[in-house]
Amino acid sequence: MDNWRKNPRVFWILSAPPALWLLGFFLLPLALIWAYSFGHKEGIIGIAISWTPDNYLRALDPLYLQIFLKSFWFAGMTTAVCLIVALPVSLAITFAPARWKALLLVLVILPFWTNLLIRTYALIAVLRTRGFLNAGLESVWDSVDGVARAVGLDGLGAFTPPQLLYNNFAVVFGLVYVHLPFMVLPLYAALDRMDRSHLEASLDLGAGQFRTFFSITVPLAMPGILSGVVITFIPALGSFLTPDLLGGTESQMIANVIERQFKSANDWPFGSALSFILMYITFFALALRAFFSRGRSAMDT
Amino acid sequence: MNNAMNNAIVQVRGAVKTFAGVATAVDHVSLDIFEGEFFALLGPSGCGKTTFMRMLAGLEIPDRGEILIDGRDMTGVPPNRRPVNMVFQSYAVFPHMSVLANIAYGLKVTGVGAADIRRRVDEALQLVQLGGLEQRMPAQLSGGQLQRVALARALVKRPRVLLLDEPLSALDAKLREAMQLELVKLQHAVGITFIIVTHDQQEALSMADRIAVMEKGKVRQVAPPAELYEYPRSYFVADFIGKMNLFHGRASGDGAVAVEQLGEIKIPGNSSAGRVGIAVRPEKVKLFRDAPRPGFTAFKSTVDNIAYHGSESYVFATTESGAAIAATVQNESRDSKLPAVGDSIWCGWRAEDTLVLEE
Ligand SMILES: Nc1ncnc2c1ncn2[C@@H]1O[C@H](COP(=O)(O)OP(=O)(O)OP(=O)(O)O)[C@@H](O)[C@H]1O
Ligand SMILES: [Mg+2]
Numbered sequence: 094m095d096n097w098r099k100n101p102r103v104f105w106i107l108s109a110p111p112a113l114w115l116l117g118f119f120l121l122p123l124a125l126i127w128a129y130s131f132g133h134k135e136g137i138i139g140i141a142i143s144w145t146p147d148n149y150l151r152a153l154d155p156l157y158l159q160i161f162l163k164s165f166w167f168a169g170m171t172t173a174v175c176l177i178v179a180l181p182v183s184l185a186i187t188f189a190p191a192r193w194k195a196l197l198l199v200l201v202i203l204p205f206w207t208n209l210l211i212r213t214y215a216l217i218a219v220l221r222t223r224g225f226l227n228a229g230l231e232s233v234w235d236s237v238d239g240v241a242r243a244v245g246l247d248g249l250g251a252f253t254p255p256q257l258l259y260n261n262f263a264v265v266f267g268l269v270y271v272h273l274p275f276m277v278l279p280l281y282a283a284l285d286r287m288d289r290s291h292l293e294a295s296l297d298l299g300a301g302q303f304r305t306f307f308s309i310t311v312p313l314a315m316p317g318i319l320s321g322v323v324i325t326f327i328p329a330l331g332s333f334l335t336p337d338l339l340g341g342t343e344s345q346m347i348a349n350v351i352e353r354q355f356k357s358a359n360d361w362p363f364g365s366a367l368s369f370i371l372m373y374i375t376f377f378a379l380a381l382r383a384f385f386s387r388g389r390s391a392m393d394t
Numbered sequence: 395m396n397n398a399m400n401n402a403i404v405q406v407r408g409a410v411k412t413f414a415g416v417a418t419a420v421d422h423v424s425l426d427i428f429e430g431e432f433f434a435l436l437g438p439s440g441c442g443k444t445t446f447m448r449m450l451a452g453l454e455i456p457d458r459g460e461i462l463i464d465g466r467d468m469t470g471v472p473p474n475r476r477p478v479n480m481v482f483q484s485y486a487v488f489p490h491m492s493v494l495a496n497i498a499y500g501l502k503v504t505g506v507g508a509a510d511i512r513r514r515v516d517e518a519l520q521l522v523q524l525g526g527l528e529q530r531m532p533a534q535l536s537g538g539q540l541q542r543v544a545l546a547r548a549l550v551k552r553p554r555v556l557l558l559d560e561p562l563s564a565l566d567a568k569l570r571e572a573m574q575l576e577l578v579k580l581q582h583a584v585g586i587t588f589i590i591v592t593h594d595q596q597e598a599l600s601m602a603d604r605i606a607v608m609e610k611g612k613v614r615q616v617a618p619p620a621e622l623y624e625y626p627r628s629y630f631v632a633d634f635i636g637k638m639n640l641f642h643g644r645a646s647g648d649g650a651v652a653v654e655q656l657g658e659i660k661i662p663g664n665s666s667a668g669r670v671g672i673a674v675r676p677e678k679v680k681l682f683r684d685a686p687r688p689g690f691t692a693f694k695s696t697v698d699n700i701a702y703h704g705s706e707s708y709v710f711a712t713t714e715s716g717a718a719i720a721a722t723v724q725n726e727s728r729d730s731k732l733p734a735v736g737d738s739i740w741c742g743w744r745a746e747d748t749l750v751l752e753e
Contacts (some may be wrong), residue, residue, distance in 0.1 A: 164615070293453050294486035296473040298500030298551065312490045 130365035140361055148366035157367070164346040167261070168329040169335070171268040172276075175325050176318070178269070179276035184310075186277075187284040195249065201277050209271065213338045216267055220257040221337070227254040259341035269336040273329065276321040282316020284310070316386060325373050325383045347371055401429040403554060403587050404450065409459035410609075411445055411497075422459070427589060432581050434598035435591045437608035438634070443591040444483070446608070447557050449591070451480045464554050479548035479607040480557040483591075487532045491613075493543050494528040500551045518550040521580065521587040532682045538569045539597050549584060553630035558590040562597065568586055574601055595635055599623065629671035639679065639719055641672040644752070651750070655717035659691050662746045669750030677719035678747040681709060681733060682740040692742025695719060696735050711741050 130149070132142040152156070186197045204212060219225045231252045238249045257263060276374070291313060295305040333348035338345075346366065354364030403664030411420040419442045427433045434444045447463060448454040452473035461468045479500070479709050488496050492613045498516055501511045519525050532540060541561060546558055561577070578601050581588045598605050599619040606616045607630075614673040615622060615631045626632035633640055644654035652658050659672070659697055670744040686692050695711035697719075709721045709732065719741045723732060733739050 180707075288484065288486065290482045290484050290486035291450075291488060293473070294480070294482055294488070294547075295499070295503075297451055297480045298503065298547065299474045300499070300503040301474055302740070304503050308499075309488060 116169045118327075118387075125367045127369060129362050130369050131264060132362045133364060134360060135361075148363045149370070152366055157347075160345060160347050161370075164330055166267060166347075167264055167327050167344075168332075169344060170265045171272055172322055172326045174265065174269045175273050175276040176242050176322065179273060179280050180271040181319065183280035183284055186281050188289075196282070198247045199276050200279075201281075204218055204271075205274065209334055211269060212271070213239065213334060216270060216339065217258065220263055220266070221254065222254050222258070224257070226257060230254070231363075240344040258339060259344075261340070261344045263341075264336045264344045264346070267339040268329050268332055271332075271335060275328070278321040279317045279324065280314065281317075283314040283320075287313050319382055319385055323378060327378060331371055346379055402426040403429045403464055404589070405462040407460050407462075409446070409449060409456045409728055411442075411449060411454060411456050418611045420449065423608075423611070423613050424459075425606060425613060425616065426472055427587060429587055430575070431586055431587055432601060433587070433589045433605045433748065434576065434602035434605045435608060436588065436595055436598040436605050437593065439593060441608045442611040443593070444606055445611075446560055447589065447591055450476075450555070451478055452476050454706050470475075477554040478557055478644070479550050479553040480559065481541075481544045481549045481561050483559040483561075483563065485544040486552065487535075487540050487543050487547070489532050491527065491532075493524065493530050493532070493535070496532070496543055497547045497550055500547060502548070503687065510613075515546075516552050520548040521549065522546045526640075527742070537564050538573065541573070543564065545580075549580075550562060552585060555587045555589060558588060560591050562592070563594075570597075570625075577601065599635075600636075607634060609634075619696050624750065626673070626751065629673075631753050632673045632749060637676050637720065637722075639674045639676060643670055643672045644668070645670045645750070653717075655715055656693065657712065657715055658747065660745055661750050663730075663750075665750050669753045671749075671753055673749040673751055674743050674747055676708065676720045677722040677724075678743045679719060680743065681721055681751070682742060685740055686742045689744040689745060691745050691748060693717070693719070693741045695739055696742045697735050697739060699739045700735060702730060709733065711739065713741070 125286040128142050129140055131144045132140045135141045150195050172372055234252045240249045291309055295309045331348050332346055336344055336349055351367045355361045406423055406425045409423045412418045428512050437443055445454055483611055495517045499512050522545050523601040524542050562573050604618050605622050607614045610628050615627050623635055632638050641653045643651040645651045645665040645667055649664055650658050651661050651672055653672050693711045697711050699710040703710040707723045707724055711719050
């Protein structure tokens with residue numbers, strides 16, 4: 094394509110509508126929220142922008158810091174579990190026969206074709222006290238119990254379904270379920286691009302499969318792993334629906350707090366400040382990623 | 395040529411490899427490769443050279459047949475347990491490791507002690523003349539240097555057999571010639587059996603002790619370079635190696651062949667009746683002003699074209715019966731007399747230089 098400087102008119106005509114759209118519906122509201130974050134409530138619906146740092150200082154209250162920490166913990170756990178699950182999955186897709194690959198990739202992104210709300214309610218149906226998972230556990234329990242009694246042992250007693258819903262486990266489980274494709278896709282892209290002869294050379298030089306995996310495959314797939322970590326961690330950190338529906342009172346994340354400020358608590362300035370803190374953290378994560386991949390490409394060239 | 399060549403280090407018996415949807419890549423190949431030999435696999439693109447090599451390395455599992463290395467059956471032995479190492483066509487030098495780490499990798503993963511590693515890596519660096527570049531990353535190396543890293547990385551393992559898959563194809567002509575010499579010297583120095591894949595016949599002829607010529611997954615002929623050049627057995631090999639005047643014909647079974655476009659000629663030795671190929675090297679073809687004495691197979695021809703190549707010239711002529719014949723004339727003195735285009739001459743060669751080939 095030509096340099097846009099050669100055709101400034103075409104460039105401006107083509108880029109004006111999206112630029113205006115972004116300005117009007119993205120940057121302006123963002124700027125407004127940013128301004129609110131330095132304001133205070135006046136009356137019931139009024140907000141006065143007084144450039145006070147109070148909202149940010151209030152966010153440093155241990156109560157909120159703890160929720161930030163918890164959000165980090167959930168997002169970190171989610172990212173780690175996703176990575177551990179996605180690595181073998183993407184390896185399997187990479188080394189699957191060519192005609193299976195497309196199908197397997199479709200299976201990975203299939204959940205995206207269903208609304209998140211519906212998927213989350215489906216998870217509730219699986220995890221609740223009388224849900225599918227517990228029903229399955231119960232039937233296994235009962236048959237073990239039956240066999241034990243039949244051979245004259247004491248048996249296991251009555252089945253008490255474990256609480257799988259409305260706790261931290263349910264939130265991380267749900268987050269992993271939602272974010273897994275975000276991890277699998279960049280990993281697959283990196284692994285598929287990788288030159289197979291490097292793996293073969295490693296085997297040829299006497300390394301076993303595990304050694305080859307950790308010494309060659311993982312380092313070569315590192316750009317993909319970094320991408321996967323970042324694009325899993327960031328949306329997981331800001332998750333709202335999953336902790337809202339699957340979590341208990343102890344497993345609220347920062348987005349739930351923000352939502353409360355805008356709705357029930359009606360404290361827009363504080364909600365705005367919390368939102369911006371979340372955004373700064375996100376920027377920081379992206380900057381870290383850029384830093385690391387810069388280091389890598391400097392090494393490569 | 396190395397001396398200890400009585401001991402077959404690689405024995406391949408009826409190896410077959412078929413890829414789904416592709417013609418058989420390796421088709422009933424049986425070969426013995428001897429200890430200390432510099433063995434070349436030569437053939438056109440897609441004839442199965444790489445596949446064969448990968449079967450030796452254990453990276454491809456043969457559908458049928460068996461492979462013995464150092465007397466041991468390799469069936470079910472994974473690549474990391476085989477006494478062979480490979481230099482990949484793309485070199486496959488690990489991009490995230492320094493030269494040093496690349497060369498040490500194969501020793502580290504097999505639990506060689508640190509002091510031993512250091513010593514052997516130093517030796518290998520010396521051998522391939524990479525001293526001083528240990529700390530470089532692969533991206534900071536030239537093609538020739540990368541190739542040496544790949545070579546050192548394999549040699550440091552002291553394999554019984556070193557496999558080289560077109561190791562020189564990525565290099566420019568000059569570096570390539572230098573590396574050919576170096577490889578031969580290196581092989582003499584370390585005494586390891588080298589099996590090299592190439593589709594450059596000059597490379598194979600000048601480097602190898604023996605050459606296997608492959609076509610469509612089959613081994614057509616295995617012979618030392620001079621024998622391969624002077625006594626090709628089949629039409630394919632004669633055509634593939636060097637320049638050649640080639641004809642089709644039918645042997646009568648009593649020492650004569652009716653050659654298409656040439657007529658009947660006498661052949662050395664005997665050949666059973668049937669279709670044969672007839673060939674003669676251009677440098678064996680002599681040009682005469684008049685009909686040569688008996689003992690020569692000669693044809694009255696007209697000169698079509700002359701191509702000057704410095705040390706030699708190619709003379710292209712057509713016989714009265716319409717067959718094209720090429721002759722190489724050495725320009726032995728500055729005023730070598732060459733015929734002119736359109737001249738009427740005789741092209742002839744000694745009857746014993748006629749090659750009779752399987753079709
Ligand atoms: N993994 C594979 N899957 C399917 N077909 C393959 C595979 N590897 C090789 N082939 C086919 O097997 C045949 C032999 O391939 P091979 O790579 O051994 O050829 P080659 O002699 O090394 O050629 P070149 O000189 O071009 O490297 C070719 O027809 C190729 O298309
Ligand atoms: Mg090849």
